[in-house]
Amino acid sequence: MNYAVASRGDSISDALVEQIIRSLNEFGLTENKEEPEIVISVGGDGTLLQAFHDYSHRLEETAFVGVHTGHLGFYADWIPDEVENLIIHIAKTPFQVVEYPLLEVVVRYADGSTPRRYLALNEATVKNSQGSSLVCNVEIKGETFETFRGDGLCISTPSGSTAYNKALGGAILHPSLASLQISEMASINNRVYRTIGSPLVLPQHHTCLLKLIQNDDVQVTIDHHTINHQEIASIQCRVAEEQIRFARFRPFPFWKRVKESFISE
Structure with a gap:
C-alpha cells in the first residue's frame, strides 16, 4: 500500500x-x-x-x-x-472508510471569465475585503430568500459546523446529514434590510446562490485559504458530489x- x-x-x-x-x-x-x-x-x-x-x-x-x-x-x-x-x-x-460531506463553491465573475470551483472540508466565508459591509441577495433553489447586509456569511459543512459556524451560533450537525449551513456574521436589521437572523440548514438537493449587489472587492475564504476576488457576480454553494474519506x-x-x-x- x-x-x-x-x-x-x-x-x-x-x-x-x-x-x-x-x-x-x-x-x-x-x-x-x-x-x-x-x-x-x-x-x-x-x-x-x-x-x-x-x-x-x-x-x-x-x-x-x-x-x-x-x-x-x-x-x-x-x-x-x-x-x-x-x-x-x-x-x-x-x-473502515467513513465518508463526510464536502462543500462545493463556484465563483462566477461579472466579466464572464471562467468560473472557479473550490471544495471545502470545513467552510467557506464571504466578506467585503475593504472592511465595509457585504451586501448581497441570497437565493435558495433559484428563489430570492433575503437581501443580506452585514459583516459576512459563513457556509459550512456538517463536520465544519463545529468550527467557525459554531462560534457564530450555528448548530452542530452530524456528518451523516448531507447538508450545508448558512450562518450570519453581524447582520444589519432595520426598516431597509431584514434577514432571517438564524442559521439555515439546506439539504443536499438545495443550492444557495449569493448575488453581489455592491460589486466591491470580495474576500472568499475556503477553509484556511483566503482569496481576494474582484468583480464577482455570484457565489454558488451546494453539497459537493465528492466526499472526504477517513480511515477508521x-x-x-x-x-x-x-x-x-x-x-x-
Whole structure:
C-alpha cells in the first residue's frame, strides 16, 4: 500500500513522522507522495485541512487519518502515545472508510471569465475585503430568500459546523446529514434590510446562490485559504458530489468527538 505523511512542522510532529515512515517502510509499505492510498496527518486540524487540499484531486483513491500533537484535534483519532498501534493497524488491518460531506463553491465573475470551483472540508466565508459591509441577495433553489447586509456569511459543512459556524451560533450537525449551513456574521436589521437572523440548514438537493449587489472587492475564504476576488457576480454553494474519506481502525463516534472537543476536560 502507498502512503504519505503530512506534518505540522514542529519538532514533536517531525519526530513522529520519521518514526511512522521508518516503521511503515519496515512493514513493506511504500511512501508515495504523488499517489497515496492513505495520508497520515500529524499535527492539528489545520494540518489535516492542508492535506485534504493537497490531495483533493484524488479523493476517491485516498483516505485520511490524523494524529494530533497539540490540543485535541477534531479530525484526529490518535495521540502520539498510540502511534505504534496505529502503524500496526495501517500495516496489518484493513480499515473502515467513513465518508463526510464536502462543500462545493463556484465563483462566477461579472466579466464572464471562467468560473472557479473550490471544495471545502470545513467552510467557506464571504466578506467585503475593504472592511465595509457585504451586501448581497441570497437565493435558495433559484428563489430570492433575503437581501443580506452585514459583516459576512459563513457556509459550512456538517463536520465544519463545529468550527467557525459554531462560534457564530450555528448548530452542530452530524456528518451523516448531507447538508450545508448558512450562518450570519453581524447582520444589519432595520426598516431597509431584514434577514432571517438564524442559521439555515439546506439539504443536499438545495443550492444557495449569493448575488453581489455592491460589486466591491470580495474576500472568499475556503477553509484556511483566503482569496481576494474582484468583480464577482455570484457565489454558488451546494453539497459537493465528492466526499472526504477517513480511515477508521476503531470506533470513534461523532458525538464522543464533540464531547471531548468542547465539554470534557
